[in-house]
Amino acid sequence: MDQKKIRNFCIIAHIDHGKSTLADRLLQFTNTGDVRKMKEQTLDTMDIERERGITIKSVAVQMNYTARDGETYSLHLIDTPGHVDFAYEVSRSLAACEGALLLVDAAQGVEAQTLANAYKAIEQNLEIIPVINKIDLPSADIESARVQIEDVIGLDSDMAVLTSAKAGIGTEDALEAIIKYVPPPSGNPDAPLRALIFDAVYDSYRGVVIYLRVVDGAIKKGQKIQLMSNGLKHDVTEVGVFHPEPEIKKELGAGEVGYMICSIKTLKDTQIGDTVTDALKPAEVALPGYEEIKPVVFCGLFPAVATDFNELRDALEKLQLNDCSFEYKADSSDALGLGFRLGFLGLLHMEIIQERLEREFDLTLVTTMPNVAYQVTMPDGEVIIVEKASQMPSAGDYELCEEPYIEADILVPTEYLSTVIDLCKKKRGIHVRVDYIDKRRCMAIYQMPLSEIVIDFYDILKSITRGYGSLEYRLIGYRPGNLAKLDILLNGESVDALSVITHRENAVAIGKLLASRLRKLIPRQQYEVAIQAALGGKIIVRETVKALRKNVTAKCYGGDITRKRKLLEKQKKGKKRMKQIGTVEVPQEAFMALLQLDDD
Amino acid sequence: MLGIYIHIPYCRTLCPYCDFVKVRTKTTVPEAFTDALCSEIDAYDGPVDAQSVFFGGGTPSLVPPAQLERILGALHNQFTFHDPEITLEANPDDVTDELVQAWKDLGINRISMGVQSFDERVLRYLGRRHDVGGAERACEIIARHFDSWNLDLIFGAKPIGAWEATLQRAVEINPPHIAAYGLTYEPGTPFEKRMDDAVDPDTSLELYKELERILADYDHYEISNFAKPGRASRHNLVYWNNGEYAGFGTGAYSYLDGVRARNHSSLEHYLEVPGEKEEALTLTRAEEKVETMIQYMRLHEGIPRADYETRFGCAIEADYGVALDALVARGLVECTSTHIRPTSEGFYLNNEIGLELLSAVLPE
Ligand SMILES: Nc1nc2c(ncn2[C@@H]2O[C@H](COP(=O)(O)OP(=O)(O)OP(=O)(O)O)[C@@H](O)[C@H]2O)c(=O)[nH]1
Ligand code: SF4
Ligand SMILES: [Mg+2]
Numbered sequence: 001m002d003q004k005k006i007r008n009f010c011i012i013a014h015i016d017h018g019k020s021t022l023a024d025r026l027l028q029f030t031n032t033g034d035v036r037k038m039k040e041q042t043l044d045t046m047d048i049e050r051e052r053g054i055t056i057k058s059v060a061v062q063m064n065y066t067a068r069d070g071e072t073y074s075l076h077l078i079d080t081p082g083h084v085d086f087a088y089e090v091s092r093s094l095a096a097c098e099g100a101l102l103l104v105d106a107a108q109g110v111e112a113q114t115l116a117n118a119y120k121a122i123e124q125n126l127e128i129i130p131v132i133n134k135i136d137l138p139s140a141d142i143e144s145a146r147v148q149i150e151d152v153i154g155l156d157s158d159m160a161v162l163t164s165a166k167a168g169i170g171t172e173d174a175l176e177a178i179i180k181y182v183p184p185p186s187g188n189p190d191a192p193l194r195a196l197i198f199d200a201v202y203d204s205y206r207g208v209v210i211y212l213r214v215v216d217g218a219i220k221k222g223q224k225i226q227l228m229s230n231g232l233k234h235d236v237t238e239v240g241v242f243h244p245e246p247e248i249k250k251e252l253g254a255g256e257v258g259y260m261i262c263s264i265k266t267l268k269d270t271q272i273g274d275t276v277t278d279a280l281k282p283a284e285v286a287l288p289g290y291e292e293i294k295p296v297v298f299c300g301l302f303p304a305v306a307t308d309f310n311e312l313r314d315a316l317e318k319l320q321l322n323d324c325s326f327e328y329k330a331d332s333s334d335a336l337g338l339g340f341r342l343g344f345l346g347l348l349h350m351e352i353i354q355e356r357l358e359r360e361f362d363l364t365l366v367t368t369m370p371n372v373a374y375q376v377t378m379p380d381g382e383v384i385i386v387e388k389a390s391q392m393p394s395a396g397d398y399e400l401c402e403e404p405y406i407e408a409d410i411l412v413p414t415e416y417l418s419t420v421i422d423l424c425k426k427k428r429g430i431h432v433r434v435d436y437i438d439k440r441r442c443m444a445i446y447q448m449p450l451s452e453i454v455i456d457f458y459d460i461l462k463s464i465t466r467g468y469g470s471l472e473y474r475l476i477g478y479r480p481g482n483l484a485k486l487d488i489l490l491n492g493e494s495v496d497a498l499s500v501i502t503h504r505e506n507a508v509a510i511g512k513l514l515a516s517r518l519r520k521l522i523p524r525q526q527y528e529v530a531i532q533a534a535l536g537g538k539i540i541v542r543e544t545v546k547a548l549r550k551n552v553t554a555k556c557y558g559g560d561i562t563r564k565r566k567l568l569e570k571q572k573k574g575k576k577r578m579k580q581i582g583t584v585e586v587p588q589e590a591f592m593a594l595l596q597l598d599d600d
Numbered sequence: 601m602l603g604i605y606i607h608i609p610y611c612r613t614l615c616p617y618c619d620f621v622k623v624r625t626k627t628t629v630p631e632a633f634t635d636a637l638c639s640e641i642d643a644y645d646g647p648v649d650a651q652s653v654f655f656g657g658g659t660p661s662l663v664p665p666a667q668l669e670r671i672l673g674a675l676h677n678q679f680t681f682h683d684p685e686i687t688l689e690a691n692p693d694d695v696t697d698e699l700v701q702a703w704k705d706l707g708i709n710r711i712s713m714g715v716q717s718f719d720e721r722v723l724r725y726l727g728r729r730h731d732v733g734g735a736e737r738a739c740e741i742i743a744r745h746f747d748s749w750n751l752d753l754i755f756g757a758k759p760i761g762a763w764e765a766t767l768q769r770a771v772e773i774n775p776p777h778i779a780a781y782g783l784t785y786e787p788g789t790p791f792e793k794r795m796d797d798a799v800d801p802d803t804s805l806e807l808y809k810e811l812e813r814i815l816a817d818y819d820h821y822e823i824s825n826f827a828k829p830g831r832a833s834r835h836n837l838v839y840w841n842n843g844e845y846a847g848f849g850t851g852a853y854s855y856l857d858g859v860r861a862r863n864h865s866s867l868e869h870y871l872e873v874p875g876e877k878e879e880a881l882t883l884t885r886a887e888e889k890v891e892t893m894i895q896y897m898r899l900h901e902g903i904p905r906a907d908y909e910t911r912f913g914c915a916i917e918a919d920y921g922v923a924l925d926a927l928v929a930r931g932l933v934e935c936t937s938t939h940i941r942p943t944s945e946g947f948y949l950n951n952e953i954g955l956e957l958l959s960a961v962l963p964e
Binding site for chain 1: 804805808823839842853855860881887890895930947948951952954955958959
């Protein structure tokens with residue numbers, strides 16, 4: 001392929017602005033892929049993506065497009081996720097491209113991730129083409145979107161392409177803009193091979209499939225390659241591109257984006273950001289890789305049935321082949337037995353991993369309340385990382401406790417500013433500044449403890465701004481916090497899996513909330529259950545689940561004895577989903593009681 | 601020995617809480633149904649020694665005596681009866697001296713009366729066809745003709761305060777047998793939408809204890825059943841002993857030779873192919889064991905150890921040792937040298953017994 005005829009670009013935007021739908025139109029327009037398999041958001045292939053209507057993983061596709069200039073170009077498109085938890089997917093994809101389509105929903109305007117993603121693309125020197133999408137909507141305001149693109153992002157809005165991905169308007173204009181504005185890749189086809197690994201997936205039939213972007217040289221079947229990070233050598237068994245189904249190619253030349261299958265067995269042996277070179281003629285310098293991403297939210301994951309522990313371990317191993325962005329290590333709890341401690345990039349990420357484990361591996365899991373990781377300095381100067389409440393030393397036993405802080409950019413229409421400021425204050429936010437970005441909107445910049453953001457901040461923000469508020473944040477380091485461990489006791493016994501770390505000021509309020517939610521969640525059982533919250537050994541709240549005094553099928557079932565037994569069996573299954581803690585049966589939801597949003 | 605159950609799926613009006621198999625009829629039970637029923641009985645080919653017949657429904661008091669005679673005739677052709685208890689469920693409105701005499705002449709020796717309440721407001725809430733006056737009149741007639749009869753009551757219906765007076769009235773009438781069931785709001789019935797009316801377990805227990813207190817002169821021999829000496833329902837004991845029974849009629853269940861089967865519950869289907877099974881399930885040994893235990897645990901007397909040993913060839917403890925220990929520790933069950941029986945707490949929390957027993961024999 002003539003390098004000048006190659007264009008590599010990704011589609012970036014705030015969540016739901018229409019990236020995957022626009023990708024559909026581009027595929028259709030270029031006759032890429034099997035028309036019969038086309039559906040809405042074709043590239044969102046995972047069940048969870050389809051059910052939730054969001055993209056979780058980036059996907060790369062190759063298209064051939066004959067432009068108005070009569071030439072045929074090879075376009076490599078990467079559709080990216082918009083949700084903040086998956087920001088790392090966007091960063092990786094950007095590094096494989098020379099240009100980006102930055103979508104702006106004409107009815108919503110520029111939002112927090114529009115900005116964040118635009119800045120990332122600018123940092124990587126990508127050519128950005130603004131696309132104003134959803135122009136078919138009655139509430140579309142193209143002019144104001146243009147103004148925002150100019151004033152807020154600082155792009156030339158004359159370049160902006162107007163599209164309706166839904167109605168198929170402007171598709172060709174978008175393609176032409178890509179040809180016109182996105183530069184062809186500039187790598188050297190004659191230099192030794194250098195290809196950037198920007199993603200890898202595990203396919204149970206084909207093994208590890210590595211997504212790469214060839215920068216210099218070429219890669220072909222049979223070639224012996226070397227990974228520059230660890231020097232390991234492998235034989236390439238297949239290279240190709242996605243249409244979106246894989247299509248085997250003889251080789252991938254400089255500037256091309258595609259996949260490679262080689263003798264690598266597990267994703268653990270694959271480093272995203274690594275450089276692939278030719279083992280016989282290695283390049284001297286590796287390509288710049290990626291910053292390593294670190295989980296920020298942690299929770300315990302336990303099999304509902306203790307004997308499923310091994311199955312859970314196998315499932316985690318397999319799932320990690322597909323998503324190496326979560327971490328896990330073995331863990332144990334007095335209350336829940338053997339399980340794992342997992343780290344995630346955010347709450348949505350956590351939900352998705354949990355759901356995939358339950359669904360794809362048919363497991364029933366008990367998840368504990370998520371929390372962030374704290375740094376605790378002990379009197380002897382040792383710093384320990386506290387990833388769960390039970391690891392937290394008692395007050396007085398440590399010198400200093402620090403918690404992670406983030407800086408948040410909150411983009412809201414000005415009329416909601418004061419409500420948002422109140423929310424930030426309530427969440428222990430430190431005001432940095434407010435930027436007025438145009439007549440109607442402003443950006444509140446706050447520094448806040450991460451722990452206040454991960455749980456429900458985004459949902460509350462959405463609800464108090466009628467959906468107009470959006471949020472972007474980045475970690476800025478650790479700061480001292482007045483934190484305390486809130487213990488939860490059932491019938492006088494402390495239950496490690498229920499305790500939480502909270503800010504001391506909120507401890508009583510959270511203790512009350514937690515106890516009252518537990519009272520509602522724990523079903524009545526033969527004996528009364530006392531629920532207590534304690535702070536530093538002192539009981540601050542008590543709630544009681546009254547004893548169950550009557551539980552009998554009063555109905556006369558006549559001859560229908562089996563039906564009655566089956567009803568009992570169903571009830572028993574329900575009980576099996578509960579965890580027996582001492583004499584108390586605790587339903588799984590109880591361990592996440594604080595996550596429920598209904599405020600009581 | 602067998603119990604025989606006959607299901608008559610017709611009612612004059614449909615009570616909104618009821619989820620039994622039934623349809624409305626403006627008059628009496630049509631001859632076509634009796635034809636189908638008799639043909640089903642004629643086709644029966646199973647064990648023949650029987651000790652009881654129970655006409656349930658629906659409303660069996662809507663079957664004209666001539667048709668009852670045909671049905672009983674068909675039964676006599678097939679079965680060998682041993683001093684049978686023959687019960688017929690009756691709606692108070694249908695009871696007349698004349699009809700009752702006809703029932704007696706046919707050999708029916710026990711009546712079960714669906715009175716439900718002696719409070720007008722409760723009867724209206726339940727959407728019953730009869731009123732308090734009709735119920736009292738019917739009881740009076742039945743009491744004159746029968747030594748053995750049952751009064752059905754429902755507790756938990758609004759206004760719940762009326763329960764005590766209903767019980768007092770029942771005691772005054774002094775039937776030899778009383779059955780009292782808690783009102784349930786079943787899916788698929790009009791009452792499903794009134795679920796919010798349901799009493800909480802605490803109130804339900806209060807009502808139940810009131811029942812136990814006021815019926816103190818009766819033998820509380822089963823969770824929902826009270827009898828004067830010698831008046832326990834022999835037919836229902838077949839169920840509680842998990843014994844064999846043959847069921848005829850729409851939606852009727854049978855339990856013969858380890859197979860629990862159900863007739864088609866659609867009347868059209870039944871009339872077309874009487875006796876065709878909608879489902880039939882061969883119970884495993886473990887299922888039979890646990891169902892036997894669950895059923896017996898509804899009885900005050902519990903299960904005689906000897907019966908279990910004879911039936912299953914092993915001691916109860918061999919199958920349920922751990923579960924029984926747990927149940928005894930929870931105060932729900934008592935073990936004597938001859939019986940395993942529920943305590944009074946074990947009556948209130950009877951499902952807890954079932955749940956514990958299930959875990960013992962059917963792990964997973
Ligand atoms: N009216 C209208 N709706 C659109 C248009 N483009 C996309 N949508 C709708 O917007 C919603 C989100 O579209 P997606 O394509 O899934 O958005 P996305 O940007 O890929 O979302 P994430 O991947 O989750 O960030 C869907 O309901 C689409 O049908 C458009 O041009 N007009
Ligand atoms: S009379 Fe009996 S069977 Fe008929 S609807 Fe009423 S409760 Fe149900
Ligand atoms: Mg998408």
